Structures are given as C-alpha cells and as structure tokens.
C-alpha cells in the first residue's frame with residue numbers, strides 16, 4: 126500500500142534532489158527593490174524555482190538551479206540588484222559535507238570514545254534521528270534518578286517527538302527549555318543541542334549550582350520528519366512534511382505556525398512556500414505537542430532557547446512586531462555577555478540584538494509565543510554558524526566549536542536565571 130502513513134518506514138522511493146551547479150547568491154538592497162514593489166525573494170522562489178536560504182534586513186541568500194541561472198541573472202540585472210556569488214556548486218558543498226563526515230568517523234582509534242556516557246555519540250559528524258534518540262535513551266538509562274524521557278506527540282509520518290527532562294529537584298524549581306531542529310536543514314542545531322546535553326551530563330556532579338538547580342527540558346529535534354527528509358531526499362528542506370489540503374505541496378514552516386502574530390507579516394499563505402504558516406495557528410502536530418507540553422509547565426519556566434542556523438546571532442523578542450519587550454535591556458545585557466564569552470572561547474563574532482531589527486518582522490515564531498503565551502523571561506533564538514560561506518551545509522569539522530558557542534549561550538542564560 127503506497128501513500129499510507131507508514132511508508133516512511135520503507136524510505137519511500139523518492140529520488141534525491143540534486144543541486145549540481147546550482148549557485149548560491151547573496152543579493153543586497155532588497156528593501157529598496159521592495160519599495161518599488163519587486164518582492165525579489167518571492168519572484169525568485171516562484172518564477173525561477175529558487176530556494177531561499179536567508180532573508181534579513183540587509184540581504185537575501187538564495188540558491189538557483191543551474192537551468193535557471195541565466196534567466197534569474199537577467200531578472201536581477203533588469204532591476205539593478207547588486208549580487209554576489211557565494212558558491213558556484215551547491216551539490217559539491219553537499220557532497221563534501223558528507224565525505225568529510227565519512228572520513229572522520231569511519232576509521233582511527235579513539236573515535237568511538239566511551240568516555241562520558243559510554244555512547245557511540247560524537248560530534249565529528251551529523252547523525253540520523255535514531256542515533257540522536259538512542260543517545261537520549263542512554264542518558265535516561267545512565268541517570269535514572271534525574272533523567273526522564275517523554276514522548277510528547279507524534280508526527281504525521283508516525284515518528285515520536287521526544288523531550289528529555291533533567292532535574293534533581295522534585296518540583297517548583299526554575300525551569301529552562303531548549304530546542305533544536307525546528308527547521309530540517311539546519312543540521313548544526315540538533316548537533317548543538319545534543320552537545321549541550323552531553324556537556325550537562327558528562328560532569329553533572331561538578332556543575333555549578335545555577336546549572337544543577339535548574340530543571341532542564343531538552344528537545345534536540347522538534348521536526349523529525351523534516352530532518353530525516355533533509356538527510357535522505359532534499360538537503361535543503363526546511364518545513365515539516367504534512368500534506369496540504371489545497372495542492373500537492375508539502376510542509377508547514379513550524380516557526381511560522383505558533384499562535385502569536387500568526388496571520389501577520391513574514392509568513393506565507395501558499396503551501397508551496399518555504400515559509401508557509403499552515404492553515405491555522407498550531408495546526409501542526411509538532412507545534413501542538415510543544416505548546417501543550419509547555420503550557421502545563423509554564424510555572425517557573427524562566428528561559429526558552431531555540432537553536433537555528435545560520436548568521437551568528439543571539440536575538441530576543443519581538444519578531445512579530447517592531448517593538449522591544451519591556452525588559453529588553455536585561456535581555457540585551459545577557460546576550461552581550463554570551464557574545465563576549467563566545468569571542469573569547471572560539472574567536473567567532475556573534476551579534477546580539479532584538480529580532481525584528483536584524484531579521485525583519487515575522488509572526489508565528491516559537492520564541493515570541495513562549496514570551497507572549499507563557500510569560501517566559503529569557504527568550505532567545507540563537508542563529509549558529511556560519512555567516513554564509515557554507516550556510517546550512519556547514520562542514521562537520523566546525524561542529525564542535527559551533528556547539529561550544531551554543532553551550533556558551535546556554536551557560537550564560539542559566540547563570541542569569543541564578
């Protein structure tokens with residue numbers, strides 16, 4: 126039986142999407158073109174089959190398939206849009222990312238280090254969902270007194286949505302939520318969130334009281350269907366995989382599906398768009414599961430950290446409107462500290478700011494929702510590496526340092542909670 130909900134088990138005979146000689150462009154002065162009613166991103170996406178990687182107030186990163194390069198170029202020239210080519214062959218980036226992982230992990234002693242958790246988990250490469258879930262189960266097994274593993278829901282393709290809770294404290298203590306993998310192709314995000322889990326648990330007994338005193342909720346992969354699809358079929362897939370009632374396009378952008386400013390700017394009503402908001406707020410299983418789980422635990426929920434890529438930024442609400450939260454100066458200060466510590470540790474430059482100023486206005490985000498609906502104070506979206514050289518296709522050799530940067534934000538926020 127084809128087309129039923131269990132087909133994913135067989136890994137449907139879908140032909141992998143290739144990006145041979147697809148170019149990655151950075152286009153500047155988008156807002157000026159917008160003023161002349163040329164929605165550059167939308168035109169390139171719909172007319173030239175472009176795949177938007179990043180859109181902010183300064184530029185647009187988009188990949189264009191080989192066949193469309195000429196026509197898309199002509200369009201940009203006609204509108205005098207200043208364009209820089211970031212990469213001439215997206216497929217070779219994807220191939221090299223894969224090859225590097227294979228070379229790093231297939232041989233050599235010490236690779237399968239049994240150190241902290243006795244696991245086969247490592248941060249020399251990206252992992253499939255089952256490996257990540259296996260790692261979560263191992264932690265639960267190794268720390269039965271403080272770790273609890275929840276299945277908070279299921280995806281349309283039948284995969285579990287898993288959250289790990291770490292707590293020494295019976296109840297009523299301050300809580301922190303961390304998620305990754307809302308967007309499928311941002312592989313560095315689940316890698317970073319699993320690394321945070323590792324940092325916590327590999328020396329839990331030695332952690333300072335501001336870390337041990339917290340109750341941690343950790344969800345490394347909020348979008349498992351999308352994540353697996355990006356690993357097996359389309360490396361640049363962003364959304365989940367839920368079917369639309371209106372046409373053949375699949376997937377909702379989960380970070381446009383939360384019930385805050387849902388029908389406003391920055392998302393699409395078109396199911397074929399990469400920023401499709403869904404047919405209603407929290408229409409998606411993933412959104413519903415997280416929202417319900419957290420609504421029950423909102424008491425003393427002090428922080429909501431959500432990891433994305435790319436851009437190297439630490440941003441805080443609001444995103445759905447051009448207003449700062451009341452305590453923005455506190456959030457800015459903590460973000461500044463995190464950014465300074467990152468610079469000291471790895472040398473990377475991150476930017477701390479309010480979201481709408483650097484990423485533009487967009488409704489339906491989980492970050493805004495956690496502040497508006499749950500009243501969480503320390504709400505941050507962390508855009509990990511890099512700044513566009515590789516974008517989503519970040520080579521595995523950068524995982525460890527990038528994950529350390531993600532951990533640094535987490536540590537700094539935990540300290541701020543106190």
Ligand code: ARG
Nearest residue numbers: 380433444480487490492506
């Ligand atoms: N790259 C993320 C996205 O586009 C940024 C999220 C910022 N927050 C927001 N609510 N838009 O979803």
Ligand code: ZN
Nearest residue numbers: 308311433434
């Ligand atoms: Zn993202």
